[in-house]
Amino acid sequence: MPFERMEVNKKQRKDPGEKTISIHHGESFSKETGCIMPPIFATSTFKHGNINNFDYTRSGNPNFLILERILKALEKADFCTSFNSGISAVTAIASSLKQGDKVLCERNLYGCTTRLFEKVFKKFGINVFYTDFTNPEYKSTISKIKPDLIWLESPTNPLLKILDLNEICSVAQEKEITIVVDNTFSTSLIQKPLSLGATISLISTTKFINGHSDALGGAVLTNDLEWHEKMVFAQKSLGLNPSPFDSWLITRGLKTLPLRIKEQSKNAELLAQQLTSCPLISELIYPFNTDHPQYMLAKSQMNMGGSIITIRLKLNKEKTFEFCKRLNYFSLAESLGGVESLICHPATMTHASVDPGTKKELGINDSLIRLSVGCEDIEDLSSDLFMAFEDI
Ligand SMILES: Cc1ncc(COP(=O)(O)O)c(C=O)c1O
Incomplete structure (x- = not known):
C-alpha cells in the first residue's frame, strides 16, 4: 500500500515551499467573510485610525500589501514595495539618487531602462556609464569610475548574457556600492539576487509574476531599511503606486507562478x-x-x-x-x-x-x-x- 510507505511529516514545516507560499497569501483583511480570495479594495482613502494604519491608496492599500507579502516570502526578503510597472520601479530607484551620483550599468539592459537613464535622469545630473560585466575588466572599470550604484540584469534582455551576480556583488560590497539586479527574466524562483549579495532585487511583475498579460506592475525587494524607506517615499511622493485591481490580478496570477x-x-x-x-x-x-x-x-x-x-x-x-x-x-x-x-x-x-x-x-x-x-x-x-x- 503506497500510503504505508509514504513518510508523513506530522510537524508543520517551518518554511513552507514556494508553491504553498504562492497560493496561501495569509490574512486577507477579510476575516468576517472567510473569503478564500481577497476582495479588491477599491477605495482611494481610509478612515483615520484604522488598525492597519491605511491612509490613502497612493501610499498603501490591502491589495498591495497582500502581493508584497508573497513576493517578500518568495525572495526571502525583509521588505517589498509594489509599483504600477517595472519602469516605475526603475524610476523609484533612480529618483532616489542625487545630482552628481554615478551609475555603472551593464551594457545590455532592457531598452526602456537605458532610455530612462539617458533621456530623463541624465538631465537631473545623474552620470551614467556602461560596461560589459561578463568581461573581467569590469573590476578595473569599477575602481576607475567609483560608481554609487551598479545596475545589472541577468539574463540580459535580449542577449541572455549571464552575469556572475555573486562575484560582482562581492566586489561591490567591498566598496560599499549599491547593487540593483533587475530579476524580471528569472523571478526569485530561478535565482534570488538578494541571497547572491544584491542590495536591491527589482522585478517587472507584468511578466512572469502575473503571467496572464492582463496587468502591469513592478516591485522592489530589499533587506536594507534605508532603501526600503526610499521606495515607500517614492511610491507615494512620485505617484508610482499600482491600482488595487492590478495588484489583485497579479496576486491571482502569482498563485500558479x-x-x-x-x-x-x-x-x-x-x-x-x-x-x-x-x-x-x-x-x-x-x-x-x-x-x-x-x-x-x-x-x-x-x-x-x-x-x-x-x-x-x-x-x-x-x-x-x-x-x-x-x-x-x-x-x-x-x-x-x-x-x-x-x-x-x-x-x-x-x-x-x-x-x-x-x-x-x-x-x-x-x-x-x-x-x-x-x-x-x-x-x-x-x-x-x-x-x-x-x-x-
Ligand atoms: C528586464 C526588464 N525590466 C523592466 C521592464 C519594464 O517593465 P514594465 O513593462 O512592467 O514597465 C521590462 C519590460 O519588458 C524588462 O524586460
Missing part, C-alpha cells in the same frame, strides 16, 4: 535543443544550452534555464518579419513571461529607443528575434516554428 515557470522553462529548453538543427538559424542563445558562453555559470546560478530564447536568423529584415507573421502560436508582440508564447523583434520593438551605434555594437540587428515560450503543448510550438521556416 511555480507551475507556469517550470512548464515554460521545460518547453523552452526542449525548443532550444530542437532549433539548433535549423539551417536558417545562425545563432541560438539559451542559458542552459551547452554552447552558451556562460553555460556553467548559468547552471550554478539558476534553478531553470527560463523561458526566453534569442535567435539570430540567416534572414534579412523583411524575411525576418515574414517569419514572425507566419507563426500561429507565437504572437508578434512586446512583453514576455505570459502563458501564451510571444515573439519580439528587439531592434524595432523593446530596444527601438537604444541608439543605432549601441545596438550595432551589441549585435541587436534586424535578424535578431526573441521568443517568450509559453505553456502551450510543446509539439504545437515546435511545429509552428518549423513550419514557418519552410520555403521562406
